[in-house]
Amino acid sequence: MTLSLACILAEAARRYPDRTAVVDGPLHETYAALWAGALARGAALRELGVGPGDRVALMVPNTVDFPRAYYAILAAGAVVVPVHLLLTPAEVAYVLKDSGARLLLVDRSLAGAGAEAAWLASIPVVSVGGPEGAPEADAAWRGVLPRLEDTAAATAPLTTYAIRRPEDPAVFLYTSGTTGRSKGAVLTQLNLVMNAVVNAFDANDVSSEDVVLGCLPLFHAYGQTVAMNTTFRVGATLVLMGRFRPERALELMTEHRATIFHGVPTMYVALTEAAARQRPGPLALRMCVSGGASLPLAVLEAVEKHLGAPVFEGYGLSETSPTATVNQPQFGSRPGTVGHRVWGVDVEIAVPESDPPAFLPAGELGEIVVRGHNVFAGYHNLPEETAATMADGWFRTGDLGTRDADGFVTIVDRTKDVVIRGGFNVYPSEVEDVLMRHPGIGQVAVIGVPHPVHGEEVCAVVVPADPAAPPEPAEVVEWAAARLGRHKYPRQVEIAESLPLGPSMKVLKRELRRTVTPATGA
Numbered sequence: 001m002t003l004s005l006a007c008i009l010a011e012a013a014r015r016y017p018d019r020t021a022v023v024d025g026p027l028h029e030t031y032a033a034l035w036a037g038a039l040a041r042g043a044a045l046r047e048l049g050v051g052p053g054d055r056v057a058l059m060v061p062n063t064v065d066f067p068r069a070y071y072a073i074l075a076a077g078a079v080v081v082p083v084h085l086l087l088t089p090a091e092v093a094y095v096l097k098d099s100g101a102r103l104l105l106v107d108r109s110l111a112g113a114g115a116e117a118a119w120l121a122s123i124p125v126v127s128v129g130g131p132e133g134a135p136e137a138d139a140a141w142r143g144v145l146p147r148l149e150d151t152a153a154a155t156a157p158l159t160t161y162a163i164r165r166p167e168d169p170a171v172f173l174y175t176s177g178t179t180g181r182s183k184g185a186v187l188t189q190l191n192l193v194m195n196a197v198v199n200a201f202d203a204n205d206v207s208s209e210d211v212v213l214g215c216l217p218l219f220h221a222y223g224q225t226v227a228m229n230t231t232f233r234v235g236a237t238l239v240l241m242g243r244f245r246p247e248r249a250l251e252l253m254t255e256h257r258a259t260i261f262h263g264v265p266t267m268y269v270a271l272t273e274a275a276a277r278q279r280p281g282p283l284a285l286r287m288c289v290s291g292g293a294s295l296p297l298a299v300l301e302a303v304e305k306h307l308g309a310p311v312f313e314g315y316g317l318s319e320t321s322p323t324a325t326v327n328q329p330q331f332g333s334r335p336g337t338v339g340h341r342v343w344g345v346d347v348e349i350a351v352p353e354s355d356p357p358a359f360l361p362a363g364e365l366g367e368i369v370v371r372g373h374n375v376f377a378g379y380h381n382l383p384e385e386t387a388a389t390m391a392d393g394w395f396r397t398g399d400l401g402t403r404d405a406d407g408f409v410t411i412v413d414r415t416k417d418v419v420i421r422g423g424f425n426v427y428p429s430e431v432e433d434v435l436m437r438h439p440g441i442g443q444v445a446v447i448g449v450p451h452p453v454h455g456e457e458v459c460a461v462v463v464p465a466d467p468a469a470p471p472e473p474a475e476v477v478e479w480a481a482a483r484l485g486r487h488k489y490p491r492q493v494e495i496a497e498s499l500p501l502g503p504s505m506k507v508l509k510r511e512l513r514r515t516v517t518p519a520t521g522a
Contacts, residue, residue, distance in 0.1 A: 041072035052077030077162025093120035184380035264423030292423030345372030419448030
């Protein structure tokens, strides 16, 4: 049996060749043109030595070049390793080395950072997008890096995509673990094809007539699967937005008659505030989908008031492709919940750490476990950590929740100390490891504190190395910002005499969360 995620775009080009696939500023790219571009670039990758099963890293923002390169990698039979654009070059280099990437494809606007990361990882780097000397290119690197498009122009395009099997890897999504070390979640061809199909036809009821506003970063599982792949599966139109700005998002909704919007709670907060200020023209929105973090009921109500569309909140992780549950039109929507399990996926509430999982009755609190076509193949080169997350075929999410008698799942808390800032996961141990290198810090604990815009803010509680000369909080923030991705560094620093410890000498972060003042501001 064969199956490739590349068929998502290939079939859309066959069925809807003249329909607009992507809108990127003034560019309206048809499905036929998008697939032709992917086949040409896939041939260029082959010319550069990329073969089936090789990993190719992709460092590109939300432009048409992302799907072109993404599907080019898949068409060549290779594995896509999307790179988080907020990482530092050193962090990118870790992803490149750990994944075993053979090549880095980098947008010309990010060429400097990409070249530095590739140099640190000792792999070649090739730029994508824009003609030579394009104004958006990183000026210092104009003409220095080879361009994928130049190789494609001198090479005959692929005639079709490479044959793959359902269990073959399609994408590595890097997500940090409780140890702080980034882990590559291996998602298969079957995982991602099925998640796109289920999101399109069972969870959200998307049609080829829909216009989807794509503000979510495409390097993230949510934007990649729920927005891009799902849209292409049905031949709908994806309107891309490189950097989310609420006022501009409202303008795009109006201009393109967008019918579907995918976002995280921070986006919805900003959108409703902007809509209340500027009163946008008539909107065609029929559905909003929320994920990445819990959506406050007040925000949901504001969306329905100002944008005039129902909000369907869902739940998932990188390891579940990502969608596991969502409020679905067929089952009705229940505010405050993340809805029902999606088609072909089982979701249960189990006694934490039970193996095999001991399931709990309706209404009882336990760990959410997931089984089905969406569950990943494991963490790349980490068999022990993979085994620790699986129990009798069930994926342990590490999240606590309940399921009521009607099947609606509610997320209650996280057993892991992950901070979700603006829809991005931040792992405290990784931040703590960096902060402990600061000469003025003796001890540190990183927690998430409530924030009105970002959902949670990263907060570092610091015990000075010298109590007589504690570091200034602003200086710690600046120091961390130079060493961590923009979504990771703490914006709030609290100086403390000591950290609360339990009997086993572990820091009691729940006590810190109880005593630290919640963050405010932007």
